[in-house]
Amino acid sequence: MKAVGAIDHPLDRTDLVAHARASIARGSKSFAAASRLFDRTTRERVWLLYSWCRACDDLADAQDFGGRLGEQDDADVRLATIKDRTALAFAGKPTGDPAFDGFGVVARECGLTRAMAADVIAGFALDAADWRPRSERDLMQYCYHVAGSVGVMMAVVMGIDPGDDETLDRACDLGLAFQLANIARDVEEDDAxxxxxxxxxxxxxxxxxxxxxxxxxxxxxxxxVVARLVDIAHAHECSARVGAGRLKLRQRWAVLSAAGIYGEIATQVERRGAHAWDHRTVISDLHKAGWIARAALRAVRPPPRACREDAELRLWTRRDLASAP
Structure with missing residues (x-):
């Protein structure tokens, strides 16, 4: 199978970064806006990691940048393709796909591990198996594998020590909050x-x-039901803000911007109530700019030491969620 954007010859790092930049610009305008706040090296590495995640997601669902789902009969074959190309990337071998070649570059530069990638791929395996959550724990395990584990990888890309469990937990929290916001927004699209x-x-x-x-x-x-989901999203978002204080200034600014933008998605879904799915909830460029400005102020202030939002809600941890159901 030749993926969208596949190539017949290897690209150098500059070309891989350019491909990744185009990928994030098309695939996630919210994250693309926040990523511009990173220093150049971190920004490029974040793009390379995002491009791999986007390519895996599209392969898993037979989509083109998150569009309409394609034919799902060969889900196992597509999952095997993800695993094979990722293994080639870790081995430093050409994959024929710039998203996976770029992932190999960022993995070598930052020390991303096969176990980290396997956690993410486990989420695609759940979708390939047409898995549905029965309990809140099931839901949060899914969110961990498709987003929380990506947050962990993003933190390592930003220079966090892979042994710094406390900070990685907070990065995981942000990924969980992002995914819960996406689920709240996309109930109608998922149902279709x-x-x-x-x-x-x-x-x-x-x-x-x-x-x-x-x-x-x-x-x-x-x-x-969705308001219940949004409450959990906000609690994990708040926990992630506490952890952002451990990042460098520009990284903290970017992370707080992304947290604000995705938090606004969840808030708007809740605010629109029964009309939340009449049309897709989108954050305008003006609102994104507002969150980026707010994040700049928060980034230079001392980080909060605790969250009031999580007082009555259980915060799920990586240790709770790391094994797929």
């Missing part, structure tokens, strides 16, 4: 693709029959 990431137990408690969460007469109950 015959997927649901809301825990079955939550739906049962809300008297919503499985698979019927988008029916108009269940919209009020669905709004309450």
């Amino acid at each position: 693709a015959d997927r649901c990431y809301l825990p079955l137990e939550w739906l049962v408690e809300a008297d919503i029959p499985p698979g019927e969460q988008m029916k108009p007469h269940y919209r009020r109950q669905l709004t309450a």
